Amino acid sequence: MTREQDPTVGQTETLVVEAREAQRHRKVGQLERVGDHLKREWQLYVMLIPTILWLLVFLYKPMYGLQIAFKDYSIFRGVAGSPWIGLEHFQTLFGNDQFIRALKNTIIISFYGLIFGFPMPIILALMFNEILVQTFKKTAQTIVYLPHFVSSVIIAGIVITAFSPSAGIVNTFLGWFGMESIYFLTKPEWFRPIFVGTGIWQEAGFQSIVYLAAIAGVSPTLYESAVVDGASRWQMMWKITVPSILPTIIIMLIIRIGNMLEVSFEMIILLYQPATYSTADVVNTFIYRQGIQGGQYDLAAAAGLFNAVVAFVLVMTANTISKRYSRTSLW
Amino acid sequence: MSGVRLEGIVKAYGEVRVVHGIDLEVQEKEFVVLVGPSGCGKSTTLRMIAGLEEISGGDLTIDGRHVNRVAPKDRDVAMVFQNYALYPHLNVAENIAFGLRIRKESKEHIAASVEEVGTILGLTPYLERRPADLSGGQRQRVAMGRAIVRRPKVFLFDEPLSNLDAKLRTQMRAEIKRLHKRLGVTSIYVTHDQVEAMTLADRIVVMHDGRIEQVGTPMELFLNPANTFVAGFLGSPPMNMVKATIVAGEHGPVAEFNGERLALQAIPSLQDAVGKQVTLGIRPEFVKVAPEGSTDRVTIDVDLIETLGSEALIHGSLMGEPFVVRTETVGQMSVLDGISGITIAPHLIRVFDAKTGEALPGQVLAQ
Numbered sequence: 001m002t003r004e005q006d007p008t009v010g011q012t013e014t015l016v017v018e019a020r021e022a023q024r025h026r027k028v029g030q031l032e033r034v035g036d037h038l039k040r041e042w043q044l045y046v047m048l049i050p051t052i053l054w055l056l057v058f059l060y061k062p063m064y065g066l067q068i069a070f071k072d073y074s075i076f077r078g079v080a081g082s083p084w085i086g087l088e089h090f091q092t093l094f095g096n097d098q099f100i101r102a103l104k105n106t107i108i109i110s111f112y113g114l115i116f117g118f119p120m121p122i123i124l125a126l127m128f129n130e131i132l133v134q135t136f137k138k139t140a141q142t143i144v145y146l147p148h149f150v151s152s153v154i155i156a157g158i159v160i161t162a163f164s165p166s167a168g169i170v171n172t173f174l175g176w177f178g179m180e181s182i183y184f185l186t187k188p189e190w191f192r193p194i195f196v197g198t199g200i201w202q203e204a205g206f207q208s209i210v211y212l213a214a215i216a217g218v219s220p221t222l223y224e225s226a227v228v229d230g231a232s233r234w235q236m237m238w239k240i241t242v243p244s245i246l247p248t249i250i251i252m253l254i255i256r257i258g259n260m261l262e263v264s265f266e267m268i269i270l271l272y273q274p275a276t277y278s279t280a281d282v283v284n285t286f287i288y289r290q291g292i293q294g295g296q297y298d299l300a301a302a303a304g305l306f307n308a309v310v311a312f313v314l315v316m317t318a319n320t321i322s323k324r325y326s327r328t329s330l331w
Numbered sequence: 332m333s334g335v336r337l338e339g340i341v342k343a344y345g346e347v348r349v350v351h352g353i354d355l356e357v358q359e360k361e362f363v364v365l366v367g368p369s370g371c372g373k374s375t376t377l378r379m380i381a382g383l384e385e386i387s388g389g390d391l392t393i394d395g396r397h398v399n400r401v402a403p404k405d406r407d408v409a410m411v412f413q414n415y416a417l418y419p420h421l422n423v424a425e426n427i428a429f430g431l432r433i434r435k436e437s438k439e440h441i442a443a444s445v446e447e448v449g450t451i452l453g454l455t456p457y458l459e460r461r462p463a464d465l466s467g468g469q470r471q472r473v474a475m476g477r478a479i480v481r482r483p484k485v486f487l488f489d490e491p492l493s494n495l496d497a498k499l500r501t502q503m504r505a506e507i508k509r510l511h512k513r514l515g516v517t518s519i520y521v522t523h524d525q526v527e528a529m530t531l532a533d534r535i536v537v538m539h540d541g542r543i544e545q546v547g548t549p550m551e552l553f554l555n556p557a558n559t560f561v562a563g564f565l566g567s568p569p570m571n572m573v574k575a576t577i578v579a580g581e582h583g584p585v586a587e588f589n590g591e592r593l594a595l596q597a598i599p600s601l602q603d604a605v606g607k608q609v610t611l612g613i614r615p616e617f618v619k620v621a622p623e624g625s626t627d628r629v630t631i632d633v634d635l636i637e638t639l640g641s642e643a644l645i646h647g648s649l650m651g652e653p654f655v656v657r658t659e660t661v662g663q664m665s666v667l668d669g670i671s672g673i674t675i676a677p678h679l680i681r682v683f684d685a686k687t688g689e690a691l692p693g694q695v696l697a698q
Contacts, residue, residue, distance in 0.1 A: 224383050225416035229430035229481070230404030239429075243420040 069305045073298035089302035102286035110260040112196045120204040125211030144205025156270035188279040214248035247328040258315030261307045333394045333484035333517045334359045341388030342375050350541045362511050364520045366528040367538035373521045381410050394484050409478035410487040415470045417462040424458040427476040448476045468499045488520040525565050537561045554696040559688040562612045568655045573611040577604045589650040594677040598693035612681035615657040621674040628672040
């Protein structure tokens with residue numbers, strides 16, 4: 001059958017042309033809609049400008065400098081003038097024992113933080129929610145929120161003093177039971193528990209606000225209905241409160257996973273010392289030492305980029321899993 | 332006997348009393364509706380019966396047992412809430428089964444009960460769905476399913492239909508009525524909608540400012556309201572209220588207002604009321620449109636006629652007081668166009684004391 005004889009040939013082409021035309025019209029329609037929206041809501045977009053500027057200046061513009069991770073960077077030649085060297089810095093990093101150790105420490109500390117630190121604000125929020133005496137509740141909340149507002153330097157000072165072998169409260173307490181003083185902050189095996197514990201003490205209370213807000217959003221009639229049905233407070237907590245705040249928990253978990261490699265850099269700098277590097281040195285402190293103190297900006301940029309890529313992959317994975325299994329996701 | 336008895340029930344928040352000593356007896360299998368405007372204490376009373384509010388004074392008895400200090404779960408009541416109170420993370424079957432699970436009933440019993448309730452309420456096709464995937468009417472049915480699955484002694488309904496649109500409300504009203512007939516469980520229902528109260532109740536309790544104004548069957552309250560509040564609250568449009576003075580007439584006392592005289596039913600209390608200021612309560616349904624020249628005709632100034640299809644509402648004023656007439660339209664439209672007067676049967680006028688608002692004694696309109 002020739003082309004002229006087959007009527008479907010022409011029909012297919014016509015359909016394709018029509019579909020393209022329709023698509024073009026749809027795009028024009030979408031653009032018109034966006035334009036209309038911009039005209040109608042221009043005040044909101046004006047308010048958005050400072051945030052966009054902030055993002056551009058502080059988060060997107062510095063990305064230009066990321067290229068030094070693939071260059072033999074020299075401050076005299078500048079970012080553009082430095083020669084490309086491909087993945088050499090990444091090869092150096094993965095051949096560097098200190099980086100591997102820092103990566104391992106970062107993962108372990110983050111994992112501890114996730115296991116022990118992530119549930120703590122949820123537990124605190126659930127506990128606050130169960131306190132019926134308002135004065136006691138407010139006092140308890142103030143006490144646990146307070147460390148968040150104290151400078152990390154002061155928190156580190158308190159921790160160093162508390163764990164001091166001579167006058168620290170912890171060693172004094174151990175002394176009452178006839179135990180010998182331990183210089184906790186020089187023992188590599190104690191660093192991670194102390195660091196994770198300090199982080200929980202400093203931030204758990206403040207982080208619980210998010211969960212308290214989520215709990216406040218649960219309709220009181222759900223509880224009243226459960227009371228009439230015969231539920232105890234414990235059952236109401238597990239069968240109503242926790243499932244109701246689960247979407248918030250998942251969102252916070254995804255964000256937390258995205259920040260897993262961003263362990264509290266300044267607190268580690270304040271608490272660690274060469275004696276505890278084996279368990280305390282993390283990627284960020286490695287970057288700080290190599291980049292700022294050692295002047296190896298290109299190697300530090302490579303380490304930082306690696307950190308960011310891993311965080312991106314982690315957050316994407318967590319989001320996809322959450323979307324598939326719990327219908328809750330960041331986007 | 333699964334009745335509910337309230338004796339001198341008081342609710343106070345600090346110094347502020349919101350329920351002032353309510354006495355009420357709800358019989359077994361009876362459907363009682365508490366009705367009144369917002370803030371009248373009807374929901375608070377219901378919540379005290381459920382155990383969700385502490386009782387400040389008086390005695391509450393359910394099924395012959397004093398329950399003032401008994402926990403809600405041990406009162407054997409079930410409650411349906413205005414906003415359904417369904418657990419969003421559970422599907423329909425799990426929502427219905429929640430109360431049974433909490434009480435650690437056997438899995439077989441729970442499955443059988445959920446299936447039965449699903450069939451009764453027509454929820455079987457939706458048992459796997461979450462509340463978010465249901466319509467308002469379906470959600471309300473699930474809420475009722477949660478209540479009936481436990482086979483409680485008393486059902487408590489707290490404005491369960493107020494979140495539904497008018498059409499669905501009418502449907503659900505009929506379903507609640509059918510369900511009550513089928514299950515025969517003592518029910519106490521709170522609403523501010525007098526149509527719901529009239530259509531559902533075996534007896535209506537009209538509340539106002541934390542007090543019971545009147546208790547009776549819907550028709551008792553409609554025909555013989557105890558005071559101007561009940562008269563104005565029940566009926567749509569509400570009862571017309573006209574200020575008048577009782578004067579002596581040829582054949583007994585009559586009501587006089589602005590020179591016009593209106594015959595009243597012969598009740599002994601009217602003899603003592605001569606010279607007294609009264610309020611005449613006249614239902615819009617009990618007024619007839621009177622053609623020019625008819626006897627006992629009272630003149631009204633007509634502002635507006637609302638035609639509702641088979642009937643019309645004539646809005647106007649009688650001696651300066653707003654006045655509404657409800658009348659049939661079929662074959663009447665030509666008369667309605669030029670309406671300027673009405674007739675009112677004397678025995679259908681309710682006479683209230685103008686000062687106290689209470690109905691003068693001795694007036695009983697037979698149902």
